[in-house]
Amino acid sequence: MSDVYLVKKGIYATVAYAFIMSITAVAAKQVQTQIAVPVLVFWQSLFCVLVLLPQMWGKWERRPLHVVKAHFLRSLGGFSGFLFYYWALNHIPLVEASLLRSCAPLCVPFVVLAMHRVMIPKARWLPLFIGFIGVALVINPTPDHFNPWHIIGFLSAVGLAFSMVTTRLLSSHVSGQENMIVYFGFSALLSLPLALVQGESLALPADTWLWVLLVSVTLYVGMFLYTKAYTYAPASVVSPVSYIGIVFAGFWGWAIWGHVPDWLAISGTMLIFVSILLSARLSKKKA
Template sequence: MTAAPPSQLLKAILCLTCSALLFSIMGVCIRYASGSVDNFTIVFFRNVVGLFLFMPFILTKGIQHFKTEKLWMHTWRAIIGSIAMYGFFYAIAHLKLSNAMVFTYSAPIFIPLIAWLFLKEQVTASMIVAASIGFLGVLCVAKPDAGLFDLMSFVGLTASFMAALAFVTVRALTQTEPPERIVFYFCLIGTIISIIPMFWLWRPYTWTELTYLVVAGILANVSQIFLSYAYKLAPAGQIGPVNYIAIIFAGIWGYLFWNELPDFYSLIGLSLIFCAIVLCSPMLQKRLNRN
């Protein structure tokens, strides 16, 4: 897979930025909901809300629009995506929001390698440099210490790797599948997967809890649509580091809602993350391709 044209790459970056923004706001809702709602129920609501959102699409476009010959790929994507979701939501409930985002959005460090192995996409030096700089920024924001090398570290990094696999699978699916169909099957299969553990923990929920759960589900699914469009426009390895901007958004929400202030190392990390995003910019990619 060759690099995307500059104009198409810009659209992909904008879509991925919108996806990251919505996903970070979803994290705020999950943080509030996790104070009283278990992780299994949160994952279930995230998926089942998506199914309800797709009812208008099914009614207007018809069931024929959602027929697919890639059911096995949709299933694979839903399984690894659900594993990543369980890990990510668990991290949100037990860590600062920005640190939870760090774990999830370190996924781009794996994306170029996975995209090269499974999709045979071209991996350029600029992609590797961007991913490496972004990951270094992640470490600065997270301030690696004993807290990053325990069970939470394992959960977070596993979720990160699974998210990277999911992103690359989305890229493969976009070759033949429209974004709406990709998100629909993720919600459908994800609901089937998540209803099993949630069933044993079901209880009546307050209106406040339901509000957080429903809004989180809406934001997550709209974010997924933007994500699918982004990977339809450009190769996964080329735009993956843009995901790091979600950490910046999370830092803003952390300050506004929980008075979390970035320290010196966090500011350095955010600067490195910004540099990684700049390396993905259309003008720079065009100049590098010319050279």
């Protein structure tokens, strides 16, 4: 296969991933009116573990300590990212929660700095500065407008950034299936006591089963497409294309809940997209 053909497949997989994950967000926002966030995270994680378990049959291996640590950080980052994202969905428009979560690439250099003491190159400061101006416009932290749930939405990006960095570390040591099943197993284990501490029952009301199943299936398919996208195309291509998910989220938010972003949110979205595009170009040149 030619590189051009593979990049096209990567772009198609990225668009499909963005669309599928927008459906996950819609279903999650809808079902959370009836069940608590940790309960949803538990069931979606358990579903994915059960799907992945047959794929891992007979393939388990003993891993060195540095791989175990990477698994732990990847799982903790992914779990906190989804938890914060779902909590934010309950309190701010879908498009704003999705946009703030999509800021994860802006957080990656700071995660790398914290984990590996690798300084941020001077050339990357301009895109980061532009991106965080965009985040500020979306959050709009004025006394009359400030909503702390925007901060929770941004924390989901920090968790996702930790997940992205550690997933790259793990990719050269473990299979995608092992990466995912460890993460989902960890997520299920953490969400269980969190639900019990909040006094929530794990039993699902009958009218929520289909919603939870929709969240679980689309999440699994979305993560499968996400993995494929990064297999076919470089991050410098996948990262900017994935921002089409904001368009999908904006459409669903308008069509279902009547949310229309104001000019500050739209301006912030454009600045964040420009910053990601600039960062992707820098990564491509470096490669």
